[in-house]
Amino acid sequence: MALEIVDSCVGCFACEPLCPNKAISAVMRPGEPLFFIHPERCTECLGDHDLPQCAEICPIEGAIVDEFGEPLNPPGSLTGIPLHLLDQFRVTECRQ
Amino acid sequence: MELPVISNAPPALAGGCSESGCGTAPDALAHLPDHIRAKVQDHPCYSEEAHHHFARMHVAVAPACNIQCNYCNRKYDCSNESRPGVVSELMTPNQAVRKTLAVAAAIPQMTVLGIAGPGDPLANPERTFETFRQLSEQAPDIKLCVSTNGLALPDCVEELARHNIDHVTITINCVDPGIGAKIYPWIFWQNRRIRGVEAARILIEQQQKGLEMLTARGILVKVNSVMIPGINDKHLEEVSRIVKAKGAFLHNVMPLIAEAGHGTYYGLMGQREPTPLELEALQDACAGDMSMMRHCRQCRADAVGMLGEDRGAEFTLDKIETMEIDYAAAMVERAKVHREIADNLEMKRALQRAPKFDAPARRADPPASRSLRIAVASKGGGLVNEHFGHAHEFLVYEVGPSGHRFLGHRKCTPYCMGDTSCGDGETVLGQIIASLEGVEVLLASKIGFEPWADLERAGIRPSGEHAMEPIEDAIRAVYDELAAAGKLDPAPAEVAARAA
Numbered sequence A: 001m002a003l004e005i006v007d008s009c010v011g012c013f014a015c016e017p018l019c020p021n022k023a024i025s026a027v028m029r030p031g032e033p034l035f036f037i038h039p040e041r042c043t044e045c046l047g048d049h050d051l052p053q054c055a056e057i058c059p060i061e062g063a064i065v066d067e068f069g070e071p072l073n074p075p076g077s078l079t080g081i082p083l084h085l086l087d088q089f090r091v092t093e094c095r096q
Numbered sequence B: 001m002e003l004p005v006i007s008n009a010p011p012a013l014a015g016g017c018s019e020s021g022c023g024t025a026p027d028a029l030a031h032l033p034d035h036i037r038a039k040v041q042d043h044p045c046y047s048e049e050a051h052h053h054f055a056r057m058h059v060a061v062a063p064a065c066n067i068q069c070n071y072c073n074r075k076y077d078c079s080n081e082s083r084p085g086v087v088s089e090l091m092t093p094n095q096a097v098r099k100t101l102a103v104a105a106a107i108p109q110m111t112v113l114g115i116a117g118p119g120d121p122l123a124n125p126e127r128t129f130e131t132f133r134q135l136s137e138q139a140p141d142i143k144l145c146v147s148t149n150g151l152a153l154p155d156c157v158e159e160l161a162r163h164n165i166d167h168v169t170i171t172i173n174c175v176d177p178g179i180g181a182k183i184y185p186w187i188f189w190q191n192r193r194i195r196g197v198e199a200a201r202i203l204i205e206q207q208q209k210g211l212e213m214l215t216a217r218g219i220l221v222k223v224n225s226v227m228i229p230g231i232n233d234k235h236l237e238e239v240s241r242i243v244k245a246k247g248a249f250l251h252n253v254m255p256l257i258a259e260a261g262h263g264t265y266y267g268l269m270g271q272r273e274p275t276p277l278e279l280e281a282l283q284d285a286c287a288g289d290m291s292m293m294r295h296c297r298q299c300r301a302d303a304v305g306m307l308g309e310d311r312g313a314e315f316t317l318d319k320i321e322t323m324e325i326d327y328a329a330a331m332v333e334r335a336k337v338h339r340e341i342a343d344n345l346e347m348k349r350a351l352q353r354a355p356k357f358d359a360p361a362r363r364a365d366p367p368a369s370r371s372l373r374i375a376v377a378s379k380g381g382g383l384v385n386e387h388f389g390h391a392h393e394f395l396v397y398e399v400g401p402s403g404h405r406f407l408g409h410r411k412c413t414p415y416c417m418g419d420t421s422c423g424d425g426e427t428v429l430g431q432i433i434a435s436l437e438g439v440e441v442l443l444a445s446k447i448g449f450e451p452w453a454d455l456e457r458a459g460i461r462p463s464g465e466h467a468m469e470p471i472e473d474a475i476r477a478v479y480d481e482l483a484a485a486g487k488l489d490p491a492p493a494e495v496a497a498r499a500a
């Protein structure tokens, strides 16, 4: 039972100091997500907090996923930007 | 209409900000108590006067944030404190200290070190305070300042006071949670994400509490607000009144920047930015007896150098790594340079106070001419000394029969970045002209043939006649000439009012 940080992480450091188990660290290898959750240390905050701290503060939708790959903060849930506008923006961003 | 007259500053202003290199009213700081004015006088971010002579820098040690703003995309730096779409080079506190010492040794005019992002400095208290602690020890001649959204501020005031930090900037966009809910989608508070009106209520409470705690301890507080048309534009006058009453020494209203390409909520939702005229009107309404920082350029959080310039490329991490820094020696040199600048400024103030023998037009009964807006291209030093095509911004003044005042900067992409890259000139020129809304005359040291014709077509008179002249003399001469030629007759409404 552990959360995972994926590619869309922007490396903002917000989650790192909050982890009660010191499971989160910065990764300095190109091609990998900027931050990493150690799967053996992550308890999903059980026993420490009601809610997983990293996912509570993370500002990036989709950056933190559970063991099934489901994002804890799905698209639109943090910014309130409607999905069709988010999709449009992603397309233009990829072209750049 | 009442206009302050720059060069007739009353002698009582001794020690105040009466130099007007960028043309702000001399009383911009005059209302402040002496001890506060002394602190602000040499601060390149706060004093119109000092920003020509002293430099500031920011270091990016604080990446995390504890709130979300609708004008922000967290892929980039905080868009309140920086140019949107910019990513700063993130540093550890040790690297930041080293860079600060390197810059301070190389640029003795550097007097202020700020931490302003890319996230919220007080959401990263260890990194921020470690930087401040080392600098207070190693470079006591550098002033420290910090910007914050205010959420964690009350918890940090004690520590701030300990590090002897005398400038804090709080971004306060509202005092009404209903309005706040339209600006902040969530905050992280006591181990959970909180949304909506409740989130805004907590944030506002913390900001106001932090503001009160700081001013109670004699720490200078500046308040920044982002003007968001249709959301907080009317409300900011109330914000201004309240923060003033609580002792903030400056209230700086900045325009929302919202482009779809930045991927922010406002950008994608089509929230519009304020026009320059709307911004000026709000800044006027908020001014009251409190000075406004009209020269704010929303500089990048990691910029190095004098306001409006960036010498960051000289101080990249690998370059500072190999630099030898003897800060003790640098401090001696720095003290010398600071003294020279202070003497120089004092001399200018004395000259300003000396009686002037000016064109008689100024003392004659004010002719019944209306005021007009003049834009000036300037590289600095208070002169009309920039080519139209090279200008990154225009200084806009309102000039009336008996005085003038500085309204603000209109930023732009330079029309021509050199002789080879003029390809995009057409569209850029259209944008520049749009940004000059309300302006009737444009002064530059040189203006090319093509933009000249387009400016005229847009109802803006271009002029290169006043090249290299002091801005104040130039705009006065232009005004007097137009008034004498009968081109500034009062607006029809005024005439009617007088006839009645």
Ligand code: SF4
Pocket (backbone or CB within 6 Å): A002, A003, A018, A019, A020, A021, A022, A023, A024, A037, A041, A042, A043, A044, A045, A052, A053, A054, A055
């Ligand atoms: S869920 Fe909790 S324990 Fe797991 S990485 Fe996030 S903060 Fe650490």
Ligand code: SF4
Pocket (backbone or CB within 6 Å): A005, A008, A009, A010, A011, A012, A013, A014, A015, A016, A035, A054, A057, A058, A059, A060, A063, A064
């Ligand atoms: S809070 Fe989210 S975006 Fe920031 S470093 Fe952690 S996972 Fe990445």
